[in-house]
Amino acid sequence: MKPPPFHYAAPTSVAEAVALLAAHADDEARVLAGGQSLVPLMNFRLAQPSHLIDLRRIAELTGIRTEGDTLVIGAMARQSAAEHAPEVALFAPLLAEALGFVAHPPIRNSGTVGGSIAHADPAAELPAVALALDAELVIVGPQGSRTVAAADFFLGPFTTAIGAGELLTEVRIPRRAGGHAFVEFARTHGTFAVVGVAAVIELDGDTVSRAAIALSGVAATPVRATAAERVLVGATAGDAAAAADAAAAELAPAGDVHGSTETRTDIARSYLRRGIELALQRAQDQR
Numbered sequence: 001m002k003p004p005p006f007h008y009a010a011p012t013s014v015a016e017a018v019a020l021l022a023a024h025a026d027d028e029a030r031v032l033a034g035g036q037s038l039v040p041l042m043n044f045r046l047a048q049p050s051h052l053i054d055l056r057r058i059a060e061l062t063g064i065r066t067e068g069d070t071l072v073i074g075a076m077a078r079q080s081a082a083e084h085a086p087e088v089a090l091f092a093p094l095l096a097e098a099l100g101f102v103a104h105p106p107i108r109n110s111g112t113v114g115g116s117i118a119h120a121d122p123a124a125e126l127p128a129v130a131l132a133l134d135a136e137l138v139i140v141g142p143q144g145s146r147t148v149a150a151a152d153f154f155l156g157p158f159t160t161a162i163g164a165g166e167l168l169t170e171v172r173i174p175r176r177a178g179g180h181a182f183v184e185f186a187r188t189h190g191t192f193a194v195v196g197v198a199a200v201i202e203l204d205g206d207t208v209s210r211a212a213i214a215l216s217g218v219a220a221t222p223v224r225a226t227a228a229e230r231v232l233v234g235a236t237a238g239d240a241a242a243a244a245d246a247a248a249a250e251l252a253p254a255g256d257v258h259g260s261t262e263t264r265t266d267i268a269r270s271y272l273r274r275g276i277e278l279a280l281q282r283a284q285d286q287r
């Protein structure tokens, strides 16, 4: 399979990339990151951009750093770089753990953190992690820069708040205390998960003071398990089973070849419980 012909540009700055997007506003212009999702789509002719703007030469988009209590990941940071970065291990171990479930190492060596979030596959790990960690997404376009909370970023399957002529430049993640867990059910390791659970739980003594839990694979976008969070916060030691039941009762995932609505809901309940138990255990171990 080969894509139809397209024009190619490889800018070296964000400003240049934005100018190129503006210059081709009337054409079908797309940015290329790691190419691990876009190139297969082009090869199958499910995406047919007339202009491809390759971000891989833009050095300013590749850094991973900390600013006070915030972890800042450039959109073009490779998934493998984030997986092994000491800053990520310290500030957002949930992200490092989740990255281990994304495809296989060769794909993570090319795929980018920003590319996965911008692609917004409802089954992908990183959008759910961004939601659980209250990440902020920095978007740059012809009007300048704006920051969108993860809760407002994912609008539908493969649809985000990134507008025409804009690109994602940074993922900003506040440092969180507490225990974390990323668990998922996939047919085989490295394939897209049927259901994924990202959890961060903070304890104050024996009481849960904060819980942030997000799911992938159960809706058109990643979703917060707010019912589970409500059950957990304020409870002593936290009842993982009751929290998982409460969250599962609010789910209505679409059935597909991987499972019916009921099967997906049962898997979600089971993996919610596992994720919550593991995050609670790790929070307790930290005391």
Ligand SMILES: Cc1cc2nc3c(=O)[nH]c(=O)nc-3n(C[C@H](O)[C@H](O)[C@H](O)COP(=O)(O)OP(=O)(O)OC[C@H]3O[C@@H](n4cnc5c(N)ncnc54)[C@H](O)[C@@H]3O)c2cc1C
Binding pocket: 030, 031, 032, 033, 034, 035, 036, 037, 038, 039, 040, 055, 075, 076, 101, 102, 103, 104, 107, 110, 111, 112, 113, 114, 115, 116, 118, 119, 121, 123, 124, 125, 126, 162, 166, 167, 168, 169, 190, 191, 192, 193
């Ligand atoms: C065999 C295989 C298995 C995979 N398994 C998984 C898996 O288990 N879990 C998972 O989450 N992913 C999986 N992936 C996808 C992989 O994680 C991709 O790397 C990721 O989805 C896209 O990142 P990318 O950098 O390759 O983006 P690209 O493929 O280059 O781009 C994807 C889309 O995002 C847009 N985009 C990219 N960067 C930006 C930006 N900075 N601003 C605005 N728009 C942007 C592009 O225009 C394009 O529409 C798999 C891929 C393959 C080939």
